[in-house]
Amino acid sequence: MRAFIRSRNMCDWEDFDQRQDYVRARLAEPEGERLSPFLLLAEPGVTAAEQRISSEQWMRQRIAAARPERERLDFQFPDRRRSGGPIRLGYLSNDFHDHATALLLIEMLEAHDRAHFETHAFSYGADDGKSMRRRLVQAFDHFTDIGPLSDVQAATAIHDGRIDILIDLKGFTRESRTSILALRPAPVQVNFLGYPGTLGPGLCDYIVTDAFCTPAASAPDFDECFACLPHSYQPRGRRCGLGAAPSRSALGLPEQGFVFCCFNQAYKFTPAVFHLWRRLLSAVPDSVLWLLAAPSAEGNLRNMALAHGVAGSRLIFAPDVSQADHLARLQQADLALDTAPYGAHTTASDALWAGVPIVTLPGATFASRVAGSLLHAVGMPELIARDEDDFFALALSLAQEPATLAHSKAKLANNRLKEPLFDVEAYTRAIETLFATMWRRFQDGLPPVAI
Numbered sequence: 001m002r003a004f005i006r007s008r009n010m011c012d013w014e015d016f017d018q019r020q021d022y023v024r025a026r027l028a029e030p031e032g033e034r035l036s037p038f039l040l041l042a043e044p045g046v047t048a049a050e051q052r053i054s055s056e057q058w059m060r061q062r063i064a065a066a067r068p069e070r071e072r073l074d075f076q077f078p079d080r081r082r083s084g085g086p087i088r089l090g091y092l093s094n095d096f097h098d099h100a101t102a103l104l105l106i107e108m109l110e111a112h113d114r115a116h117f118e119t120h121a122f123s124y125g126a127d128d129g130k131s132m133r134r135r136l137v138q139a140f141d142h143f144t145d146i147g148p149l150s151d152v153q154a155a156t157a158i159h160d161g162r163i164d165i166l167i168d169l170k171g172f173t174r175e176s177r178t179s180i181l182a183l184r185p186a187p188v189q190v191n192f193l194g195y196p197g198t199l200g201p202g203l204c205d206y207i208v209t210d211a212f213c214t215p216a217a218s219a220p221d222f223d224e225c226f227a228c229l230p231h232s233y234q235p236r237g238r239r240c241g242l243g244a245a246p247s248r249s250a251l252g253l254p255e256q257g258f259v260f261c262c263f264n265q266a267y268k269f270t271p272a273v274f275h276l277w278r279r280l281l282s283a284v285p286d287s288v289l290w291l292l293a294a295p296s297a298e299g300n301l302r303n304m305a306l307a308h309g310v311a312g313s314r315l316i317f318a319p320d321v322s323q324a325d326h327l328a329r330l331q332q333a334d335l336a337l338d339t340a341p342y343g344a345h346t347t348a349s350d351a352l353w354a355g356v357p358i359v360t361l362p363g364a365t366f367a368s369r370v371a372g373s374l375l376h377a378v379g380m381p382e383l384i385a386r387d388e389d390d391f392f393a394l395a396l397s398l399a400q401e402p403a404t405l406a407h408s409k410a411k412l413a414n415n416r417l418k419e420p421l422f423d424v425e426a427y428t429r430a431i432e433t434l435f436a437t438m439w440r441r442f443q444d445g446l447p448p449v450a451i
Contacts, residue, residue, distance in 0.1 A: 004019075004022075004035065004039065005039065005267075008039075008042065008266075008267040009266060009267050009294075009296055009297065010266075010296045010297050010300060011266055011269055011274075011294075011297040011300045011301050011304075012300060013270075013271050013300075013304075016270070016271055019043060020043065020044070020045045020046070023035065023040060023043055023046055023050075024050070027050060027053050027054060027057070034054075034057055034058050035054060035058075036058065036172060037051060037054040037055045037058050037172045037197065038171075038172040038173055038195070040054050041196065041197060041341070041342045041365070041367040042267055042268050042270075042341065042342035042367075043341070044270055044272065044340075044341055046341075046365075047221075047364065047365070048197070048218055048221035048222075048364060048365045048366070049220070049221050051197050051198065051221070051365065052197075052198050052200070052221050052222065052223065055172070055197065055198050055199055055200035055223075056200040056201060056223075058172065058200065059178065059182070059199070059200040059201075059202075059203065062178065062179055062182060063182050063201075063202055065179075066151075066179055066182040066183055069151075069152050069183060070182065070183050070184060073152070073155065073156065073159075073183060075155075075159045075183070075184060075185055077187040085118075086114070086115070086116055086117050086118040087116065087117050087118070087164050087165065087435060087436065087439050088117075088118045088120060088161070088162055088163050088164045088165070089112075089117055089118065089119050089120065089163070089164070089165050089167060089435065090120045090121075090122055090158055090161065090163035090164075090165065090166045090167065090186060091105075091109075091119065091120065091121050091122065091140075091167050091169060092122045092158075092166060092167065092168045092169060092170070092177075092180065092181075093121075093122075093123065093124075093125065093168075093169035093170055093194070094123065094124045094125030094126075094147075094170065094175050094176070094177075095125055095169060095170070095194070096121055096123040096125055096133065096136045096143075097125055097126065097127065097128040097130065097132060097133045097136075098128055098130045098131075098132045098133070098322070098323070099132075100345075100346040101169055101193060101194055101346075102132050102136055103132075103236075103240070103323055103346065104193065104234060104235050104236055104346060104349070105169075105193070105235060106132070106135060106136065106139060106237070107235070107236070107237025107238075107239055107424040108235040108237070108424055108427060108428050108431070109136070109139040109140065110139045111237075111424055111425055111428040112428060112432070113428075113429075113432060114141070116432070116436070117432060117435070118141050118142075119139070119140045119141050119142070120140060120141065120142045120143075120144065120161060120163060121136065121137075121140040121142070121143045121144065122144050122146050122154065122157070122158060123143065123144065123145050123146065123147065124145075124146050124147040124149075124154070124175075124177060125147065125175070126147075127145075142161070144157060144161070151177060151179045151180050151183065152183065154177070154180050155180050155183035155184075155185040156185070158180070158185040158186060159185040159186070163185070163186045164186065164187060164188065164439055164442075165186060165187075165188045165189075165190060165435055165438060165439060166181070166185065166186035166188070166189045166190065167189075167190045167192050168181055168189065168190065168191055168192065168194070168195075168199075168203075168204060169192060169193055169194040170194045170195065171191060171194050171195020171197070171199055172195055172197075172199070173194055173195055176194075176195075178199065178203060181199070181203040181204065182202065182203060184202075187442050188205055188206070188438050188439065188442050188448075189203065189204045189205055189206075190204055190205065190206045190207070190208060190227070190435075190438070191203070191204040191206070191207040191208070191224050192207070192208040193208065193233075193234070193235070196213070196345070196365075196366040196367040196370060197222075197365070197366055197367065198221065198222040198223050198224060199223065199224070200223055201223045202223075203223075204223075204224045205224060205225060205438070205448040206224050206225050206226070206227040206434075206438060206448055206451075207222060207224035207225070207226060207227065208227050208229065208233055208431065208434065209226050209227065209228055209229070209233045209366070210228055210229050210230075210231065210232055210233040210373055211228055212232075212362075212369055212372055212373040212376055213232075213233055213366050213369045213370060213373045214226055214228075214366055214369075216450075218364070218366075219450065224448075225448045225449055225450050225451070226450045226451075227434045227437075227438065227450075227451050228434075228450070228451070229427070229430050229431060229434070230420075230430055231376070231377040231420040231421065231427075231430075232373040232374050232376070232377035232420070232421060233373065234345065234349060234370065234373070234374060235424060235427050235428075235431075236349045236353070236421065236422050236424065237422060237424035238416075238417070238422045238423075238424065240323075240324075240327065240353065242327055242328060242331065242353070242354060242355075243324060243325075243327070243328035244328060245328055245329065245331035245332050246328065246329055246332070247332075248332050251318065251329055251332060252316055252318075253288065253290065253316060253332060254286070254288060256286065257285075257286035257287055257288060258284050258286070258287040258288075258334050258335075258399045259287070259288055259290055259332065259333045259334045259335075260277070260280060260281070260284075260287060260288070260289045260290065260333075260334070260335055260336075260337055260395070260399070261289070261290040261291070261330070261333040261334075261335070261336050261337070261351075261356070262277075262289070262290075262291055262292075262336060262337045262338070262339065262344075262347075263290075263291070263292045263318070263326075263330075263336075263344075263347045263350070263351075264292070264338075264339045264342075264343075264344050264347055265292065265294070266291075266292075266294035266296075266297040266301075268339040268342045268343075269297075269301075269339060270339070270340070270341075272340075272388070273339050273340060274301070274304065276337075276388060276391060276392055276395075277289055277337060278304075278305060278308050278310050279392060280337075280392065280395055280396060280399065281305070281310045281314055282308075282309060282310060283396055283399075283400075284396070284399045284400065287314070287399065288314045288315070288316050289314060289315050289316070289337075290316050290318060290333060291315060291316070291317050291318065292317070292318055292320070293317045293318060293319050293320060294317065298315070298317055301315055302315055326350065327350060327353065327354050330350060330351060330354035330356055331354050331355060331356070333351070333354075333356045334356070334398075334399070334405065335356065335357055335358070335359065335395060335398050335399060335405070336348070336351040336356050336357065336358035336359070337358070337359060337395060338358055338359060338360035338361065338371045340360075340361050340362075340363055340368055341363045341365055341367060341368040342367045342368065343360055343361075343362070343367065343368050343369070343370055343371045344358065344360070344370065344371045345370045345371075348360070348370065348371040348374050349374055349421070352374060352375075352378055352412065352416060352421065353416060353422065355409060355412055355413055355416070356409075356412075357380070357383055357398065357405075357408045357409060357412055358371055358375070358383060359383050359385060359391060359394045359395045359398070360372050360375065360383065360384055360385065360391075361384075361385045361387070361388065361390075361391045362384060372384045374421060377419060377420050377421035378412065378415050378416060378419045378420075378421040378422075379411075379415045379418075379419040380408070380411065380412060380415065383408070434451060437451050438451070
């Protein structure tokens with residue numbers, strides 16, 4: 001599996017066409033090596049149904065291992081069927097610091113209605129000492145560090161804290177602790193924000209989503225019931241200001257020429273995506289492609305560009321910087337280009353908040369449809385492509401027609417302050433309605449259903 005990961009991080013695509021066969025061979029084996037479901041989100045041709053199979057296989061042994069402890073603990077919740085007072089929300093994550101998840105969540109957490117919801121953080125990540133960590137600690141009613149605790153001890157702390165709804169923000173992403181969920185320390189458990197796919201059976205009752213990310217017909221691909229928000233599932237507020245943009249030269253960009261950008265991580269790149277990017281660079285003289293620094297992949301990407309007639313120097317790699325500095329520099333981009341099948345999530349809303357339109361090509365999986373969801377919520381669905389040819393044509397028209405780009409940017413500048421995408425107050429009230437419905441069903445003795 002390490003070689004599988006390494007080749008994607010390096011953009012080493014020599015055997016790319018054989019990867020689907022390798023994935024399906026692993027899924028077909030009842031035993032043997034398991035591929036992390038997270039890896040499959042970025043694999044072209046892997047369906048949402050296959051992602052569900054992967055999640056079930058990945059968790060099967062872990063759930064079996066947790067079963068004796070779960071039976072021993074035997075968490076019960078009989079006294080909460082008719083309990084009054086605020087609903088206790090427990091947020092479980094290791095990203096309560098300067099992290100993309102925290103950036104998305106912070107204003108929603110601060111906007112929670114404290115008369116009806118009591119918020120608890122269960123953190124197993126490091127305290128980085130930065131201002132976001134301090135802000136998060138203040139945003140919650142209670143902040144508990146469960147990092148030193150075992151899964152059993154952590155689950156016991158959640159249960160003893162009388163958490164009504166446990167909200168997991170990690171899924172199968174890096175350093176997650178899904179085994180805590182397997183112990184079922186809360187009456188209702190929710191998959192939210194961190195992982196765009198199912199976690200498999202027995203972990204979460206609901207997944208917070210929207211009708212674009214997960215159309216109703218995709219429900220069989222999820223073990224969780226859909227809890228759908230009216231616009232986009234992704235929270236984001238309007239209080240994050242935009243600093244003055246540095247000059248292009250200070251960023252290593254040419255002062256003249258069109259700047260395409262993609263700040264997704266390199267493992268999301270595929271040969272098909274890179275081929276589209278190369279075509280755009282070839283069709284737009286003096287344009288450049290601005291990417292996030294990826295030391296292990298940069299040489300391969302430049303060599304592949306050169307092999308197809310595009311100078312490697314037209315790929316410009318930006319260093320990792322603070323969120324504030326990133327949003328400031330993003331304003332120097334002209335157009336963001338999405339990846340597929342694992343598209344832009346936080347990086348898409350970053351671009352939109354910074355006033356940069358993004359062209360996306362949604363597929364059939366949650367991970368591929370997030371940028372499309374954001375574009376609907378900001379009132380710009382015209383930037384959602386139907387297929388690869390349409391993606392190329394959309395991006396090319398914006399790059400070659402200054403008036404078209406200016407109109408798109410002006411529309412975005414207006415919409416981001418008026419459309420639902422960044423309206424965190426309305427978003428918070430909507431997700432609280434979902435949480436209240438989940439809790440009411442539990443209190444009434446009813447099973448989870450799509451809401």
